[in-house]
Amino acid sequence: MSVDDSPRPPEVPSPGAAPVDSLHNTESAIPVRGWLARQATIQYEAERALASEDLRAFWAEKAAELQWARPWAEVLAFDPPHHAWFVGGRLNATVNCIDRHVYSDRRNKAALLWVGENGEELAYTYNRLYREMNRFANVLKRLNVGVGDRVIIYMPLIPEAIITMLACARIGAIHSVVYAGMGTQALKTRITDAGARVVVCSDFTFRRGKKIPLKPAVDEAVRDLTTVDHVIVHRRGSRPGDAEVHFESEREHDWYDIQQPREIHCPPEMVDAEHPLFILYTSGTTGQPKGVVHATGGYLTGVTYLARAFFQIGERDIYWSTSDIGWIVGHSFIVYGPLSLGATVMVREGAPDYPSPDVTWELCERFGVNLMFTAPTAVRMWMSHGREIPSRYDLGRLRLLACAGEPLNPEAHLWAQKNLVGQANGLVVDNWWQTEIAGPVLGTLPTFEARPGKVGRPMPGVEAAVVDSLGQSIPDNQGGLLVLRHPLPYMMRAIWNDPDRYEEYWKKIPGCYWAGDVAVRDTDGYYAVLGRADDVLNVAGHRIGTADVEGSLLRHPAVAESAVIGIPDRIKGETIVAFVVLRAGFESGLGLKASLKDHIREDLGAIATPSAIEVRAALPKTRSGKIVRRALKAEALGQDPGDLSTLAD
Numbered sequence: 001m002s003v004d005d006s007p008r009p010p011e012v013p014s015p016g017a018a019p020v021d022s023l024h025n026t027e028s029a030i031p032v033r034g035w036l037a038r039q040a041t042i043q044y045e046a047e048r049a050l051a052s053e054d055l056r057a058f059w060a061e062k063a064a065e066l067q068w069a070r071p072w073a074e075v076l077a078f079d080p081p082h083h084a085w086f087v088g089g090r091l092n093a094t095v096n097c098i099d100r101h102v103y104s105d106r107r108n109k110a111a112l113l114w115v116g117e118n119g120e121e122l123a124y125t126y127n128r129l130y131r132e133m134n135r136f137a138n139v140l141k142r143l144n145v146g147v148g149d150r151v152i153i154y155m156p157l158i159p160e161a162i163i164t165m166l167a168c169a170r171i172g173a174i175h176s177v178v179y180a181g182m183g184t185q186a187l188k189t190r191i192t193d194a195g196a197r198v199v200v201c202s203d204f205t206f207r208r209g210k211k212i213p214l215k216p217a218v219d220e221a222v223r224d225l226t227t228v229d230h231v232i233v234h235r236r237g238s239r240p241g242d243a244e245v246h247f248e249s250e251r252e253h254d255w256y257d258i259q260q261p262r263e264i265h266c267p268p269e270m271v272d273a274e275h276p277l278f279i280l281y282t283s284g285t286t287g288q289p290k291g292v293v294h295a296t297g298g299y300l301t302g303v304t305y306l307a308r309a310f311f312q313i314g315e316r317d318i319y320w321s322t323s324d325i326g327w328i329v330g331h332s333f334i335v336y337g338p339l340s341l342g343a344t345v346m347v348r349e350g351a352p353d354y355p356s357p358d359v360t361w362e363l364c365e366r367f368g369v370n371l372m373f374t375a376p377t378a379v380r381m382w383m384s385h386g387r388e389i390p391s392r393y394d395l396g397r398l399r400l401l402a403c404a405g406e407p408l409n410p411e412a413h414l415w416a417q418k419n420l421v422g423q424a425n426g427l428v429v430d431n432w433w434q435t436e437i438a439g440p441v442l443g444t445l446p447t448f449e450a451r452p453g454k455v456g457r458p459m460p461g462v463e464a465a466v467v468d469s470l471g472q473s474i475p476d477n478q479g480g481l482l483v484l485r486h487p488l489p490y491m492m493r494a495i496w497n498d499p500d501r502y503e504e505y506w507k508k509i510p511g512c513y514w515a516g517d518v519a520v521r522d523t524d525g526y527y528a529v530l531g532r533a534d535d536v537l538n539v540a541g542h543r544i545g546t547a548d549v550e551g552s553l554l555r556h557p558a559v560a561e562s563a564v565i566g567i568p569d570r571i572k573g574e575t576i577v578a579f580v581v582l583r584a585g586f587e588s589g590l591g592l593k594a595s596l597k598d599h600i601r602e603d604l605g606a607i608a609t610p611s612a613i614e615v616r617a618a619l620p621k622t623r624s625g626k627i628v629r630r631a632l633k634a635e636a637l638g639q640d641p642g643d644l645s646t647l648a649d
């Protein structure tokens with residue numbers, strides 16, 4: 001591939017101009033399902049009206065659904081870029097997620113239905129979770145872990161990992177989960193940045209049937225960190241004395257050995273509403289990892305509301321999120337949101353296509369799953385295996401499939417609508433948010449039509465806008481920067497150890513929060529997210545979002561996955577280079593590449609046609625399934641790609 005050395009185009013478009021062209025094609029809408037709309041948990045228009053009438057009263061009403069030890073004095077103190085919610089209030093997250101159910105008729109309701117990668121199954125009632133959380137909270141207390149201390153959790157998606165998160169929250173310690181697929185260096189960076197005193201890990205994790213040891217990575221990471229006082233090792237399979245796990249020093253403990261069976265009560269530490277509940281490091285698809293900090297009161301208020309209002313979780317539902325606790329989805333919508341509601345959460349360790357592409361649907365049928373949350377990349381993977389697989393199973397109870405994390409291309413949306421929720425006459429809904437904002441911000445609800453290719457509308461309480469680089473609104477149907485004009489309780493409060501990086505989110509567009517995405521809004525208030533501003537393609541003066549071109553490629557029958565980047569071009573500013581993974585049965589060749597170019601020319605116009613198309617066996621993705629265009633670009637330009645610690649391979 002030929003590249004030249006002309007300067008990179010400016011990152012933020014010139015003032016006043018429509019910063020991004022929208023080449024979006026409108027797909028046919030998916031009409032409201034009457035039966036779902038009738039049982040919707042909120043009435044969208046009414047909730048929006050309430051919020052716009054008095055935003056503080058709106059969130060105060062949501063917060064009042066939680067149990068507080070002391071009421072707040074002020075709903076919101078906003079001094080941009082800082083915002084504090086429910087100021088003066090005190091609460092404990094686990095009282096809300098566990099105790100209040102244990103002291104109700106939900107006491108023996110299943111909280112977690114866990115399935116291991118190897119097929120092992122366990123059920124945890126709210127009462128069992130209460131006892132195990134408290135036992136481990138007492139362990140941490142005995143090790144002198146207290147309010148504000150940081151605990152790193154490096155464990156696979158097993159109940160003990162969730163128990164550890166809850167145990168930290170019980171005593172006011174701040175947990176920071178590091179995805180168990182990350183390596184030594186990523187782990188060490190996070191332990192160091194968080195200043196963690198304790199690391200809790202498992203002996204190993206499974207990955208596609210392989211046993212991957214985790215303890216050696218911890219040993220290596222903490223070797224010369226004197227700040228780490230304790231390492232607690234949860235043995236999944238290995239027994240004391242096994243060759244598999246070595247205890248090397250006095251600071252290491254066995255998870256079971258240090259628990260006292262009878263210590264099933266641990267008084268909850270009531271913390272300030274603004275006390276950090278957790279730090280979650282994200283490097284996502286750009287830059288160095290940042291420790292995103294979420295605050296107890298506002299976070300819990302937001303995720304509890306959204307678990308009901310967006311995910312539609314009801315008392316009798318079985319809800320399954322295919323994410324991992326290493327990501328924000330896992331924090332908000334495996335653990336805190338659903339448990340706060342008193343829901344039954346299905347939790348499964350392992351890839352959604354391992355040991356076979358049937359596994360997800362076999363489990364859905366067997367457990368009678370009603371609601372599911374997954375990623376577009378998973379939908380495209382199921383799509384590539386064909387519709388026969390889900391059609392073999394009874395999915396008649398699966399009424400809602402929510403997707404987030406990346407653009408859900410219309411083909412995948414319509415395929416899932418027909419083949420995954422079709423049996424139940426259900427709905428597939430998109431939703432947009434980020435690690436920095438811990439729950440859906442834009443999304444589709446069952447009370448209004450879904451528009452494939454568009455995420456949906458702002459959730460109640462959200463003031464979103466599409467603006468130019470001066471913060472001025474851009475007319476509908478033109479692309480620009482996606483901003484929020486008002487903070488949300490479930491928005492981060494800080495970047496750990498890095499106030500400047502936090503301020504950047506509020507600085508670029510004065511008075512607004514901007515986290516780097518570009519979007520377009522239609523005249524009915526539906527938003528389509530066009531991609532990251534850093535990835536926007538700048539071709540001959542046209543600024544084109546990656547989602548438009550990638551979505552167009554995915555409309556071609558030969559393409560299973562796609563990614564596009566812009567590389568400098570002396571004449572056009574940039575030219576587009578596309579990377580595609582082909583579907584089974586299609587072969588790479590000049591004919592195919594010409595056909596792909598013709599397809600885009602016809603679909604989006606000549607301006608969006610790539611100058612080169614490369615066929616790949618796989619695309620670089622984060623372990624949460626997002627395409628890392630930056631890695632492709634660095635490779636094409638022979639540059640350093642920066643931190644790639646979250647890359648899958």
Ligand code: AMP
Pocket residue numbers: 282284285328403404405406407408430431432433434435436455515517529531532
């Ligand atoms: P993360 O913080 O790693 O979850 O990444 C958040 C980013 O993922 C957002 O800023 C978007 O760029 C992208 N994203 C998340 N959800 C969607 C969605 N529904 N459609 C398009 N992009 C999305």
